[in-house]
Amino acid sequence: MIEVENLQKDYGPARALQGISFQVRRGEVVGFLGPNGAGKSTTMRILTGYLLPTGGRASVLGMDVVNESLAVRQRIGYLPESTPLYTEMRVDEYLRFAAEIRGVPGRDVKRAVARVVDACGLERVVGKDIHELSKGYRQRVGLAQAMVHEPDLLILDEPTSGLDPNQIVEVRALIQRLGTEHTVLLSTHYLQEVEAACSRVLVIDRGRLVADGTRDELVAALPLGGVLLRVAADRAALARALQLPVDDLIELPADRGIRGFRLAVSLLPEHEIARRITAAGIALHELAPLRPSLEDAFRSLTLGSDPGGRLGAQGSTGNERIGDESAEDGASREGGGID
Ligand SMILES: Nc1ncnc2c1ncn2[C@@H]1O[C@H](COP(=O)(O)OP(=O)(O)OP(=O)(O)O)[C@@H](O)[C@H]1O
Numbered sequence: 001m002i003e004v005e006n007l008q009k010d011y012g013p014a015r016a017l018q019g020i021s022f023q024v025r026r027g028e029v030v031g032f033l034g035p036n037g038a039g040k041s042t043t044m045r046i047l048t049g050y051l052l053p054t055g056g057r058a059s060v061l062g063m064d065v066v067n068e069s070l071a072v073r074q075r076i077g078y079l080p081e082s083t084p085l086y087t088e089m090r091v092d093e094y095l096r097f098a099a100e101i102r103g104v105p106g107r108d109v110k111r112a113v114a115r116v117v118d119a120c121g122l123e124r125v126v127g128k129d130i131h132e133l134s135k136g137y138r139q140r141v142g143l144a145q146a147m148v149h150e151p152d153l154l155i156l157d158e159p160t161s162g163l164d165p166n167q168i169v170e171v172r173a174l175i176q177r178l179g180t181e182h183t184v185l186l187s188t189h190y191l192q193e194v195e196a197a198c199s200r201v202l203v204i205d206r207g208r209l210v211a212d213g214t215r216d217e218l219v220a221a222l223p224l225g226g227v228l229l230r231v232a233a234d235r236a237a238l239a240r241a242l243q244l245p246v247d248d249l250i251e252l253p254a255d256r257g258i259r260g261f262r263l264a265v266s267l268l269p270e271h272e273i274a275r276r277i278t279a280a281g282i283a284l285h286e287l288a289p290l291r292p293s294l295e296d297a298f299r300s301l302t303l304g305s306d307p308g309g310r311l312g313a314q315g316s317t318g319n320e321r322i323g324d325e326s327a328e329d330g331a332s333r334e335g336g337g338i339d
């Protein structure tokens, strides 16, 4: 469905895509992750025929995105990063217009518009001018125009960005429904969206593809996991009690004054850990399995491997929005990483 081979993009002297390759097969819902400035929107704009690559090749549905860009645009649905709507038009007018320019035959336009109005929950606003709509409803109109011509492939650039939590839930449910019938490539900073809807994840960092796999494959590649220990002892005393080298323990941030450590799970069974700690007279406040999350995988892939420092801490749920947090990194790398 999508074939990308060594795709490069320079903006003037700045190289935004360093030669990325990946494929998306029919029926897949693929999450496209990466810090701010990583190259997600650039890749999507090339795939949708709106931007020319500097090098490499990309094809969609067997059609080259450069040589057959018009045909490509007719067969895919694209929700760009900032939804460009004709705000002086009414919702129904705009959707009819979108259907016509995408080649929906005149006699089918009415039915096509009714279908997306229903699918995107636009009944309430269909007669309103777009400029009257809230951001969430505009986003839905953006989704509706992307699917009005029943495209085989949907390319959605941050479809839930800027929505309130209720709208996020609704738009996410809509995307999940779309994913049952369409092939979808979706960029997002919400890892929960990926967990909920995506069968596979691509991670891009500074213009390079750094991971391609299922959520579980990405997480399994992490040097994380293990057990969390909260004890009334320092690292050396705990290592002595466990009869393990100090290096097997990674210190985590203290919680209400109680020290925390991570121990790789394969080293000792949990009952043996508890037994050794209590036998040494150390108070054991907490012993809990640490399961690495997709957020850990994202951070590991895009911040460099640092399992002890930034990654070892428990408590990541995968629900956090990671984009804002990594914005600083993304920005500083942008300057340094692109030559
Ligand atoms: N029109 C442009 N002119 C010059 N540089 C650009 C242009 N568009 C993007 N870039 C640069 O290309 C790089 C990739 O940008 P891109 O918008 O693809 O990132 P992104 O992964 O979509 O980020 P975000 O999460 O912030 O949306 C960045 O360094 C960005 O500054």
Ligand SMILES: [Mg+2]
Binding pocket: 040, 041, 042, 081, 157
């Ligand atoms: Mg973007």
